[in-house]
Amino acid sequence: MRASGRHLALIAASTAALIWAVPFAWMAVASLRPGVPPDIASLTPSGPFNLGNFKEAWTSGSFPLWYLNTLLMCGGILAVQLVTVSMAGYAFARLNFPGRDWVFSAFLLQLLLIPPLLIVPNLATLVTLHLYDKLLGIMAPYFASAFGVFLMRQTFRSIPRDFEEAAMLDGAGVAVLIRHVLLPLARPGLVAFAIVSVTAHWNEFLWPLMAVSSPRNQVLTVGLASFASGAEAGSAWGIIAAGTFLVAAPLLVLFLVFQRRFVSSFVFSGIK
């Protein structure tokens, strides 16, 4: 009974993985085919293949600059977020203050707002703070993350209080407690949050498009669109596939390298 259930699960998972893999496989195949072949939808074309599309995509834009900006953006957001979400998560998990649960609910409510709703107010704030058209301006609205606070609160709450009490007996203050006792124990939660944060911001298009105008502050997604989107003509799918590959590649490599750690983090934190 149990064995057959496991087989069923395996079949279901494999099917899902296969469906998920098809677009990637197609992207890889299409990116290697020069010109506009009539059977562009084919997964198993007969050729010819070459790297011309990659060359053309690379020279169509300033990829090195876009990579750098995207790295700075994702890294900057994550660095600040790790501090804010762990501190706020700790406050909601361990500190007792009046109205705590109300404030926490208000925090969670923020998850219900769809980000495009806040484009205009956020832009107005950026203008007042003189952050409009700056990389820091793209990052600013994300410095606090409701999702991250929630995740860290749950993570901290799952850590037995005994550790903290032992440390406090040894004379540790709150700062030492968080840094040396809680955060190391909460690492899987932090890693899980980091993955979600980096992928979300790496892939984001609309907000960077709104917040930044100067070409020198452009990020990958907006840059890709500048040569990949076409409304009135047919599209050169090969170049689009190559460009998309260039944008997605760093995340794919990162995932392959840290696969094991990612999976264990997600299992630990209960995110699926």
Next chain:
Amino acid sequence: MTEITRRTALGAAIAIPAAAAMARTALAADPVEIDLFFPVPVQGKLADKMKELIDRFNAQQSAVKATAVYTGSYDDTSLKTRAAIKAGKPPGAVIMSANFVREYVINGDVDPFDPIIEKDGKTASDFFDQFWPALKPNAMIDGKVYGIPYQNSTPLMYYSIDAFKDAGLDPDKPPTTWAEWIDAAKKLTKPNGDRWGINFPCTYDYCGWLTSAFVMQNGGQYYNHDYGGEVYYNAPSTQGALAMLDTLVNKAKVMPPGVSDANACTGAFFAGRLGMMLLSTGSLSFVRDNMKSPYKVAFLPKSVRNAAPIGGASLLLPKGNTPERQTAAWTLISWLTSPEIAGEWSRFTGYFSPRKAAYDLPEMKQFMIDHPDAKIAIDQLKYAVPWFDTFNTVAVRKAMEDQVQAILSAKVTPADAVAAAQKAADDLLRPYVEQTALKAIG
């Protein structure tokens, strides 16, 4: 024609020294820095080309330092422009889908060009005479100039010479009427989808554009060209046009059922599995570069009359700029729409140049000889009609598009479709109509 040409040439001759004089007076100060938001509606290296043009503009004068900012699709560009205006950081100028201009006017998000044009010693209508007349209704609204046409297109019929020969049709005599068109399509169609007679994209935007073409070919107006609160979706001309589509797909079966996108059409056309397709003149370069077997282009076939709606984009002056920035934007806009630059952009992109004088330049004349397909696109302009624009344009356009798509999937009859589309459109237009046409007086 010659007189107009002489006048426009003279205008250009005056405009350039004037811009130079403006540049000289401002020389002492730092250049005014402005952004130009631009979308890339056709694929390819247009973004690079735009940056190259702007670099040249910056090198040629020192009063204005412009930056070209790529802003996504037409829709993204509009979104970014509106958000930037609301946040108090409007760009100096925007290249905007030409049928959005009316909504910018209705919402008060854009300034008219009239004061600047008058400062140059011209009347607005003299100024506009430099452009093709069909561009006027989408750019001059309530008697004022709100858009300067920059890159424009119309739909065009592309057909495969091999397919025509194979079907026993004369490639030098493409169909000119709906009846001939359907007849040719029947001959071109092979069973099992091996070759279809006709196809055209009917995804959102394209669908409304081509539907308006069919309705106007059928003698209709489709919408009120002077007032953004009325559409004629349930007029006989509309119902007849939809009945023609119903015949193509469901009765004669010469067009693939369902909704195709532009890639499906070009893909099938390149592969020899499609005889005729309707596609933008903006695709001329793309088809020219990728079609391996011989093809030709022709006017859209007519019913009661010939009609080809305008598409493309115009330059706008977003609200909230200082007079100084507006002057700087005008310097840039005048340069971009000068016959030389407009012609160069047209040759590079495949769009036609909105500026008539561009076609009097020697390089353009040569280009027309080398590319007869581009010449046909220009000849068709004598039948050009304005582009659908109303209050809440996109939603009102979709009210009809949803019905047309349903017809292509054989889910609704033309009579029911026009009634449903009219009702949906009237509901969407009501708030504007109540504030304008139906507003109580006294």
